[in-house]
Amino acid sequence: MSPTRGPILGTVFAAALAVLAAGCADLETETRPAACVPKDGPLPFDKLSDYCFFEGQLKQLTPAKGIVPYDVAAALWSDHAAKQRLIVLPEGKKVTFDAGEEWQFPLGSIIVKTFSFHEDFRDLSTPRRVIETRLLILGESGWTGEVYLWNDEQTDAVRTVAGERVDVSYIDESGEAAQEEYIVPNTNQCKSCHERDDETRLLGPFTQQLNRPVEVDGAVRNQLDYLAEQGLFDGELPAAESLSAFPDPFGDGPLDDRARAYLHANCSHCHRPGGGGGTSGLVLVAWEKFPAKNGVCKSPAAAGSGTGGHQWDIVPGNPEESIMVYRMSSSDPDIKMPELPNRIPDKKGVALISEWISGMEPSTCE
Amino acid sequence: MENSGFSSRSLRPLRWLVPATALALTALLAGCGSETGSTGSGGTGGTGGTGGTGGTGGSVSCTVTVEAGDDDQKAVQTALIEAKEGDVVCFGAGTFKFETELSLDVAKVTLHGAGADKTIWDFAGQTVGANGVIIKSNGVVIEDLGVKNPPGDGIRGDSVEGITFRRLEVIWDADASKESGAYGLYPVDSSEVLIEGCTVKGARDAGIYVGQSTNIVIKDSEAYGNVAGVEIENSTDAEVMNNYVHDNTAGILVFNLPNLPVQDGKRAKVHDNKVESNNLGNFGIAGTVVAKVPEGIGIMILASDDNEIHNNEIIGNNSVGLVMVNYLEALFGLPNDPAYNKFPEGNFVHDNTFSGNGTDPSSLIKGTSGGLDPIPDIIWDGCVDPAAVDDGHLINCIKDNKAGAADATYANADFCGNPPVVTTDATGVTCEYEPLPSQK
Numbered sequence: 001m002s003p004t005r006g007p008i009l010g011t012v013f014a015a016a017l018a019v020l021a022a023g024c025a026d027l028e029t030e031t032r033p034a035a036c037v038p039k040d041g042p043l044p045f046d047k048l049s050d051y052c053f054f055e056g057q058l059k060q061l062t063p064a065k066g067i068v069p070y071d072v073a074a075a076l077w078s079d080h081a082a083k084q085r086l087i088v089l090p091e092g093k094k095v096t097f098d099a100g101e102e103w104q105f106p107l108g109s110i111i112v113k114t115f116s117f118h119e120d121f122r123d124l125s126t127p128r129r130v131i132e133t134r135l136l137i138l139g140e141s142g143w144t145g146e147v148y149l150w151n152d153e154q155t156d157a158v159r160t161v162a163g164e165r166v167d168v169s170y171i172d173e174s175g176e177a178a179q180e181e182y183i184v185p186n187t188n189q190c191k192s193c194h195e196r197d198d199e200t201r202l203l204g205p206f207t208q209q210l211n212r213p214v215e216v217d218g219a220v221r222n223q224l225d226y227l228a229e230q231g232l233f234d235g236e237l238p239a240a241e242s243l244s245a246f247p248d249p250f251g252d253g254p255l256d257d258r259a260r261a262y263l264h265a266n267c268s269h270c271h272r273p274g275g276g277g278g279t280s281g282l283v284l285v286a287w288e289k290f291p292a293k294n295g296v297c298k299s300p301a302a303a304g305s306g307t308g309g310h311q312w313d314i315v316p317g318n319p320e321e322s323i324m325v326y327r328m329s330s331s332d333p334d335i336k337m338p339e340l341p342n343r344i345p346d347k348k349g350v351a352l353i354s355e356w357i358s359g360m361e362p363s364t365c366e
Numbered sequence: 367m368e369n370s371g372f373s374s375r376s377l378r379p380l381r382w383l384v385p386a387t388a389l390a391l392t393a394l395l396a397g398c399g400s401e402t403g404s405t406g407s408g409g410t411g412g413t414g415g416t417g418g419t420g421g422t423g424g425s426v427s428c429t430v431t432v433e434a435g436d437d438d439q440k441a442v443q444t445a446l447i448e449a450k451e452g453d454v455v456c457f458g459a460g461t462f463k464f465e466t467e468l469s470l471d472v473a474k475v476t477l478h479g480a481g482a483d484k485t486i487w488d489f490a491g492q493t494v495g496a497n498g499v500i501i502k503s504n505g506v507v508i509e510d511l512g513v514k515n516p517p518g519d520g521i522r523g524d525s526v527e528g529i530t531f532r533r534l535e536v537i538w539d540a541d542a543s544k545e546s547g548a549y550g551l552y553p554v555d556s557s558e559v560l561i562e563g564c565t566v567k568g569a570r571d572a573g574i575y576v577g578q579s580t581n582i583v584i585k586d587s588e589a590y591g592n593v594a595g596v597e598i599e600n601s602t603d604a605e606v607m608n609n610y611v612h613d614n615t616a617g618i619l620v621f622n623l624p625n626l627p628v629q630d631g632k633r634a635k636v637h638d639n640k641v642e643s644n645n646l647g648n649f650g651i652a653g654t655v656v657a658k659v660p661e662g663i664g665i666m667i668l669a670s671d672d673n674e675i676h677n678n679e680i681i682g683n684n685s686v687g688l689v690m691v692n693y694l695e696a697l698f699g700l701p702n703d704p705a706y707n708k709f710p711e712g713n714f715v716h717d718n719t720f721s722g723n724g725t726d727p728s729s730l731i732k733g734t735s736g737g738l739d740p741i742p743d744i745i746w747d748g749c750v751d752p753a754a755v756d757d758g759h760l761i762n763c764i765k766d767n768k769a770g771a772a773d774a775t776y777a778n779a780d781f782c783g784n785p786p787v788v789t790t791d792a793t794g795v796t797c798e799y800e801p802l803p804s805q806k
Binding site for chain 1: 439440443444446447448465466467469470471492493494495496500502517518524525547548554555577578624625626627628651652653654655698699700702703
């Protein structure tokens with residue numbers, strides 16, 4: 001694509017549609033379509049359909065044979081988008097398990113995450129509009145992020161580097177009609193969350209996030225056990241109950257655990273040593289429990305922005321005076337947290353963290 | 367809504383057929399996302415290829431030139447993503463409008479405008495991202511551009527080795543507004559930082575801010591209308607020279623703060639600057655450290671060691687010309703950080719000239735100076751770490767500072783004494799240290 005003027009997306013788009021007719025996304029076939037054959041040639045491909053991650057109608061997002069869906073206990077808030085997550089491994093290759101965040105994926109692995117909006121989030125059987133699919137591809141030099149923007153016809157998605165803004169409307173869980181300008185990130189912005197110590201990392205697939213129950217064929221199973229049974233790993237796994245796990249932040253586990261799981265999922269990719277927010281000194285990985293590192297009575301020395309007139313990141317017992325809650329509640333780019341890419345405060349997350357701070361032994365920090 | 371992938375279908379044995387796996391992976395070596403080979407100069411709709419329009423550099427050879435148009439966000443961000451190491455990406459004269467933070471993550475790229483008053487990057491409409499521009503790759507040069515009205519910081523260099531800011535302007539049009547962004551030029555956690563010939567006006571925190579970095583040069587620049595003109599924070603081996611720092615709340619701050627990953631910043635060499643009339647009312651946002659800094663300060667050292675402040679011209683700062691303080695509990699609260707040393711030690715202040723400072727001090731400076739009128743040119747809070755061991759570089763030395771033909775005045779505020787006994791006798795602190803070397 002040219003770095004100069006021009007309808008960059010439009011040009012590629014037309015090409016994509018032309019190819020589709022002969023492409024692998026066999027649109028309305030009742031019987032099983034001929035197996036999709038991934039495109040030949042170097043990655044990344046121009047179109048999402050080139051990869052053959054899905055079978056049948058592309059917009060149904062039905063994973064193709066051998067492609068593994070997974071779910072996390074604590075999700076990153078993405079302005080209300082629903083997300084589907086997939087692991088794609090090269091044939092015959094497996095993942096080396098770690099009890100923490102350091103799962104080792106084989107060269108050629110791809111993590112696929114698709115973002116969509118249901119017409120009505122109270123009823124997930126209502127039609128959804130798929131907006132974007134993000135890939136992380138593991139090559140010799142590490143993981144590389146790619147972004148595919150879906151077309152209005154929902155027939156395919158085209159690779160974009162510069163990102164996009166898309167107007168979406170939906171009815172939220174509480175039944176309220178909502179509208180927003182959803183941000184599809186540019187490919188540099190992948191790194192603003194995924195990069196740590198100059199290396200691009202996975203943020204979702206690790207033990208605490210995946211050690212949770214999932215429903216498979218009508219039965220509830222432990223996800224790690226199930227993935228192991230399916231042959232995801234190259235070795236035996238420890239018993240799932242011996243491994244640590246994040247609770248559902250909005251479930252009924254202990255409040256402290258739920259709050260830390262939420263902060264880990266939404267903040268710790270930056271707020272940890274080596275992360276984008278490492279220079280702030282605020283550390284929000286779930287297992288860092290030194291109060292000042294978590295922000296308790298810590299002044300926001302380095303950030304300089306968006307205190308809302310408050311003195312401390314967390315004032316125990318007083319969420320209204322805590323910068324953390326103030327910044328999570330903002331949509332001002334200068335103030336809001338996380339910085340990227342979402343724009344809309346996560347009301348449930350704000351309520352959770354407020355409840356967590358309220359429950360701390362009160363102190364004025366003075 | 368997070369379970370759309372699972373539904374009720376069962377997983378099958380893992381298999382993903384890639385007919386050209388080897389080929390695909392080979393291509394990956396060269397990095398995904400940059401294989402399109404399209405950075406030829408000009409390109410569709412581009413104007414100009416080499417030289418830029420009216421550039422001040424003269425001999426710049428542009429790899430590609432981007433002109434202002436109707437979708438500057440996509441055009442510029444795409445150019446920044448598709449740039450190759452060593453490229454010179456030029457920007458024509460005109461106003462570019464952005465809605466999202468720009469980011470650069472390719473090493474040794476030069477971003478070159480046609481002049482700070484000609485190529486304007488306008489961020490007034492920005493709604494996404496905390497910086498106007500964020501640079502995350504090593505060895506980047508950004509020069510001859512004007513950045514206007516970003517809602518957050520201006521240009522941030524984040525954890526990079528080598529970054530040059532040259533002949534840039536970062537301007538918030540509003541005067542002394544809390545709505546303006548925090549930092550104009552903002553290298554953090556970086557090394558080999560060069561800021562030269564730049565101008566920053568209107569930051570509601572620090573105009574030129576260098577944090578948690580090493581080997582820094584800030585020279586020939588101007589900072590005015592900010593809360594802090596220049597701030598060196600938790601950084602080591604900075605040289606701040608030949609700058610004009612005026613009409614801020616405080617001129618030049620050399621700070622060491624607690625609860626940051628990089629501690630014990632030291633050895634800032636601050637010399638030959640003109641530090642004048644820094645009397646602007648503090649418009650920092652409560653909760654930030656600079657919001658606590660009294661107005662009318664020329665140069666301030668906070669809890670930082672082994673700095674050399676010399677040959678500066680310090681004029682007309684109403685509270686005090688130069689002040690050295692520990693992390694005062696009354697001002698900043700408890701540091702809440704066991705690793706933190708809150709005392710300024712081993713600083714060397716010499717050969718500066720003072721005139722017309724301390725004539726209308728803020729209440730805080732007045733209250734801690736024992737009723738002296740005017741406030742002496744140089745004040746030390748007099749607090750000494752009871753646990754300190756004299757390694758030959760402990761006391762703060764003051765030597766040969768002038769106010770006209772006379773010696774500059776001095777006071778030890780004895781702030782930690784109970785009750786404080788202010789003294790103006792400089793005998794005990796008249797000493798000298800080996801000068802710090804210049805950077806590079």
